[in-house]
Amino acid sequence: MTDIERAAATTLTPRPSWDYAPAPESTDIVRLQDSYGLFVGGEFVEPKSGKRFTTINPATEEPLAEIAEAGPEDVALAVEAARSAHDQVWRDLSGAERAKYLYRIARQLQERAREFAVLETMNGGKPIKESRDVDLPLAAAHFFYYAGWADKLEYAFPGRSPGPIGVAGQIIPWNFPMLMAAWKLAPALATGNTAVLKPAETTPLTALLLAEVIQEAELPPGTINIITGAGETGAALVESGVDKVAFTGSTDVGKRIRRATAGTAKRLTLELGGKAANIVFDDAPLDQAVEGVINGIFFNQGHVCCAGSRLLVQEPVFEELMDKLKARLQTLRVGDPLDKNTDVGAINSRQQLRKIEELVASGIDEGAEIYQPECVLPERGFWFRPTLFTGVSQSHRIAREEIFGPVLSIITFRTPDEAVEKANNTPYGLSAGVWTEKGSRILWMAERMRAGVVWANTFNRFDPASPFGGYKESGFGREGGMHGLEPYLQLSP
Amino acid sequence: MTTEARIPVRRTAKLFIGGAFPRSESGRAYEVFAKDDRSLGWAARASRKDLRDAVKAARAASVAWAGKTAYNRGQILYRVAELMEGRRAQFEAELADAGAADPRRGVSAAIDRWVWYAGWADKLAQILGGANAVAGPYFNFTVPEPTGVVGILAPLDQALLGIVSRTAPALVSGNTVVVVASEPHPLPAVSLGEVLATSDVPGGVVNILTGQVAELAPWLAGHMDVNAIDVTGAPDDLIPELETLSAENVKRVHRAPDVDPFDDAAQSPYEIAAFLEYKTVWHPMGA
Numbered sequence: 001m002t003d004i005e006r007a008a009a010t011t012l013t014p015r016p017s018w019d020y021a022p023a024p025e026s027t028d029i030v031r032l033q034d035s036y037g038l039f040v041g042g043e044f045v046e047p048k049s050g051k052r053f054t055t056i057n058p059a060t061e062e063p064l065a066e067i068a069e070a071g072p073e074d075v076a077l078a079v080e081a082a083r084s085a086h087d088q089v090w091r092d093l094s095g096a097e098r099a100k101y102l103y104r105i106a107r108q109l110q111e112r113a114r115e116f117a118v119l120e121t122m123n124g125g126k127p128i129k130e131s132r133d134v135d136l137p138l139a140a141a142h143f144f145y146y147a148g149w150a151d152k153l154e155y156a157f158p159g160r161s162p163g164p165i166g167v168a169g170q171i172i173p174w175n176f177p178m179l180m181a182a183w184k185l186a187p188a189l190a191t192g193n194t195a196v197l198k199p200a201e202t203t204p205l206t207a208l209l210l211a212e213v214i215q216e217a218e219l220p221p222g223t224i225n226i227i228t229g230a231g232e233t234g235a236a237l238v239e240s241g242v243d244k245v246a247f248t249g250s251t252d253v254g255k256r257i258r259r260a261t262a263g264t265a266k267r268l269t270l271e272l273g274g275k276a277a278n279i280v281f282d283d284a285p286l287d288q289a290v291e292g293v294i295n296g297i298f299f300n301q302g303h304v305c306c307a308g309s310r311l312l313v314q315e316p317v318f319e320e321l322m323d324k325l326k327a328r329l330q331t332l333r334v335g336d337p338l339d340k341n342t343d344v345g346a347i348n349s350r351q352q353l354r355k356i357e358e359l360v361a362s363g364i365d366e367g368a369e370i371y372q373p374e375c376v377l378p379e380r381g382f383w384f385r386p387t388l389f390t391g392v393s394q395s396h397r398i399a400r401e402e403i404f405g406p407v408l409s410i411i412t413f414r415t416p417d418e419a420v421e422k423a424n425n426t427p428y429g430l431s432a433g434v435w436t437e438k439g440s441r442i443l444w445m446a447e448r449m450r451a452g453v454v455w456a457n458t459f460n461r462f463d464p465a466s467p468f469g470g471y472k473e474s475g476f477g478r479e480g481g482m483h484g485l486e487p488y489l490q491l492s493p
Numbered sequence: 494m495t496t497e498a499r500i501p502v503r504r505t506a507k508l509f510i511g512g513a514f515p516r517s518e519s520g521r522a523y524e525v526f527a528k529d530d531r532s533l534g535w536a537a538r539a540s541r542k543d544l545r546d547a548v549k550a551a552r553a554a555s556v557a558w559a560g561k562t563a564y565n566r567g568q569i570l571y572r573v574a575e576l577m578e579g580r581r582a583q584f585e586a587e588l589a590d591a592g593a594a595d596p597r598r599g600v601s602a603a604i605d606r607w608v609w610y611a612g613w614a615d616k617l618a619q620i621l622g623g624a625n626a627v628a629g630p631y632f633n634f635t636v637p638e639p640t641g642v643v644g645i646l647a648p649l650d651q652a653l654l655g656i657v658s659r660t661a662p663a664l665v666s667g668n669t670v671v672v673v674a675s676e677p678h679p680l681p682a683v684s685l686g687e688v689l690a691t692s693d694v695p696g697g698v699v700n701i702l703t704g705q706v707a708e709l710a711p712w713l714a715g716h717m718d719v720n721a722i723d724v725t726g727a728p729d730d731l732i733p734e735l736e737t738l739s740a741e742n743v744k745r746v747h748r749a750p751d752v753d754p755f756d757d758a759a760q761s762p763y764e765i766a767a768f769l770e771y772k773t774v775w776h777p778m779g780a
Contacts, residue, residue: 141628158620159761159762160763251743254743255741255743256740258736258737258739258740258743259736259737259740261736262732262733262734262735262736262737262739262740263732263733263734263736263737270743272743427742439776442774442776442777443774446772449772452770452771452772453772453773453774453775454772454773454774454775455775456774456776456777457777458631458775458777461629461631461775463625463627463628463629463633465625465626465627465628465633466625466627466633466635466773466775467625467635467771467773469771471640471770471772472720472742472743473742473743474743475743476743476745478771481625481773482623483635483771491763493750493752493758493761
C-alpha cells in the first residue's frame with residue numbers, strides 16, 4: 001500500500017478514483033425467443049394450465065420473454081415422462097453409456113459457455129465476470145465430474161449394491177441458476193435416476209437454454225424435464241409422484257417441504273439457508289483477509305446461502321481491518337452486470353430488494369451503525385449499496401437472520417473460544433471462514449465449527465469434487481464429491 | 494437351629510438421566526408384565542419434563558463425548574460389552590420374562606453388537622471421509638462428525654438386542670442419545686442403563702426413558718435441541734406426525750431397514766452414517 005493509499009484508507013475519504021471505460025459484454029450471442037414452453041419428454045410443449053408469466057432483466061426491469069407456468073396437470077405429465085424414461089430406458093442403460101450423455105452435456109456447456117453466461121447475467125443480475133468465470137465453468141465441471149462416476153458407483157459404497165431411486169423432483173433457487181441445475185441434474189442422472197427440474201421463477205432462462213443442449217446431446221426424451229413456475233409449481237412437484245425431492249432454497253420453504261413429504265417415504269435432501277461466520281484472527285494476512293471478506297459477502301450481491309454474512313474480528317485488528325474494509329468498499333464497482341468491470345450487480349428481484357431493505361432498516365432501528373460507500377446506482381433496476389454494520393449485537397436481527405444481500409454484520413471477539421461460541425450461535429450451519437497464518441489454529445477452529453464447509457484463508461470456493469451441504473437447519477444431504485451420490489441411490493445389502 | 498428364608502431385595506426400575514437414576518418427576522409408573530402375565534413390578538412412566546431433562550443431559554455431555562479420541566470411545570464402548578457379559582444371567586432372565594425364544598442367543602448377539610460397533614470408532618473416517626482432489630492450491634478433505642443429540646425409539650420386540658442395535662451405532666461416532674425403551678418390555682433397557690452407569694460411558698451420553706412411546710415420541714420429534722431421531726421403533730401410523738414435527742428444526746429422521754436383528758445385515762457402517770454430518774475443510778497450501 002502506498003502512503004497515499006494508507007492516508008486515504010485511514011481518513012476514510014474515497015481513494016482517488018479511476019474512471020473505467022465501459023466494457024459491456026455484447027448480448028448478440030444470446031438469441032431469445034418471445035416465449036418458452038415447458039420441456040417435457042424431450043420437447044417444448046404448451047402448458048395445459050394456459051398460464052404464462054414474464055421474466056425480466058433485474059438490472060433494467062425490461063421484459064426478456066414469456067414463460068410457461070406449469071400447473072398440477074403439467075407437473076404430472078412431466079413426472080410421467082420422467083417415469084417412463086426411467087423405466088424404459090435410463091435405468092437399464094449401462095453406467096458407461098449414461099456417462100457419455102453427461103460428457104456430451106459437459107462439453108456442450110463448455111462450447112456454449114459464453115452464451116449461457118451472458119444469458120445468466122441478463123436474467124439474474126449477477127456480474128458477467130462471475131457468470132463467465134465461476135458459474136459456467138463450475139456447471140460444466142460438475143457434469144464432467146459426475147459423468148465419471150456413472151460407471152464406478154459400486155466402488156463408492158463398500159458392501160452395498162447401489163441402484164437408482166427413480167424420478168427426482170428438483171427445485172432450485174435463483175442465485176446460481178445454471179450451477180444449481182448442474183448440481184442437481186448431474187448426480188441424479190449419473191446414478192440412473194431421471195429428473196423433473198423446476199428452476200426459480202425469476203431465473204428460468206438458462207435452464208430453458210439447457211433444454212436445447214439436452215436436445216442436442218440426444219438424451220433419451222424424458223430423462224430430464226424442465227418445468228417453469230413459482231412456488232405453487234414447486235409445491236405441486238413435491239406432492240407429485242416423484243420418488244425423491246431435492247431442494248435448494250430458504251430454510252422456511254425447506255421446512256414446508258419436509259412437512260409436505262412427511263409419511264410419504266419420499267427421499268429428501270435439503271440445502272437451505274445460512275448465516276456464516278467469517279472469522280479473522282489477529283495474525284491473519286489482513287490484505288488477503290479483506291479480499292476474502294469482500295468476496296465472502298459481496299460475491300453475487302450476497303445472494304449466496306453460504307455467504308460470510310457475519311464477520312467476526314479479533315479485537316486487536318478491528319480498527320485496522322475496518323479501515324481497510326471501508327477503503328475497499330469505496331473501490332467496488334456497482335452497476336451494469338453486463339459490464340466486465342462490475343463487481344456488484346443487480347439485486348435479483350424487487351421482492352428480494354424489499355426484504356434486504358427491511359432487514360437493513362431493522363439493523364438501524366436496533367442500534368447498529370451502518371456504513372455504505374458513495375456510489376452512483378443506476379436509475380432503473382434493483383440495486384443495493386454494499387453495506388457494513390458495526391456495533392452489532394448477537395441478538396440483532398441482522399446477526400441472526402439470513403439477509404441474502406450485500407450486507408455484512410460485524411462482531412468482535414477476544415479469544416478463540418469466544419469466536420467458536422459466537423460462530424456456532426445460530427440455528428444455521430452451512431459454512432464458516434477462518435483467517436489466520438497458523439495452520440494448527442485452522443484445524444482447531446475447523447474441528448469446532450458446526451458447519452458443513454469450512455474455508456481457511458479463502459471463502460466461497462467451490463469444486464465438483466468437494467462435498468457441500470449443511471449442519472443443523474441449513475439442511476441435510478451433500479452435493480458434490482462422492483458424498484453427493486448417496487442422496488440419489490438406494491443401497492441394498 | 495432356625496431356617497430363615499431370606500427376603501430378596503427387589504429393584505425399583507427407574508429412568509436413567511445424566512448418569513443418575515431418578516423416578517419420573519411426574520410420579521407416574523406403569524406395571525410391567527411377563528409373557529405369562531406375571532407382574533414383573535413397575536417401571537417409571539416418563540413425562541415430557543423427564544424427556545427434556547434427558548435432552549439437556551445429552552446436550553451437556555455432547556462436546557466432551559464427541560471430543561474424545563476415537564480410540565478412547567471405542568474402548569469405552571467395548572467395555573460395555575465386557576460388563577454385559579458379567580450380568581448375562583440377569584439379562585437372560587429378563588429376556589425370558591419378555592418371552593424371547595432364545596434368551597441366551599439374544600444376550601450374546603447384543604454383546605457382540607457392542608463389540609462390532611466399538612471397533613468402528615477409529616475406522617469410520619477412513620471409510621466414510623477422505624481427501625478431495627479440487628482444482629486449486631488447497632488440501633480439501635471431508636470428515637464425518639456426529640450429528641449431535643439423537644433421539645431413539647427402540648424397537649418394541651427384541652428388548653435388548655433392539656436397543657443395543659440402535660444405540661451403539663449412534664454413540665460410536667460421538668453422538669449422545671435419549672432412548673425410549675421398548676414399552677412392553679422395558680426392564681432389559683433399565684438393566685442396560687445400570688450397566689452403562691458402571692461402565693466408563695460418561696453420565697448423560699446415554700439417557701434411557703421408559704414409558705409410553707406414543708406419548709414420548711412426538712415430544713422427542715418436536716424438541717428443538719434434538720438433532721436427529723431414529724424412528725425404527727415407532728409404529729407406522731406415528732411416522733407422518735413424527736416427520737412433520739421433525740421439520741421444526743430440520744431434524745434428520747432415520748428408520749433402519751427391516752431385517753432380522755440377528756442377521757449380519759442388521760449391523761452396518763451405514764447405520765452409523767445415518768447420524769453423521771460431513772464436514773469439508775479447505776486448507777490453504779503454500780510455501
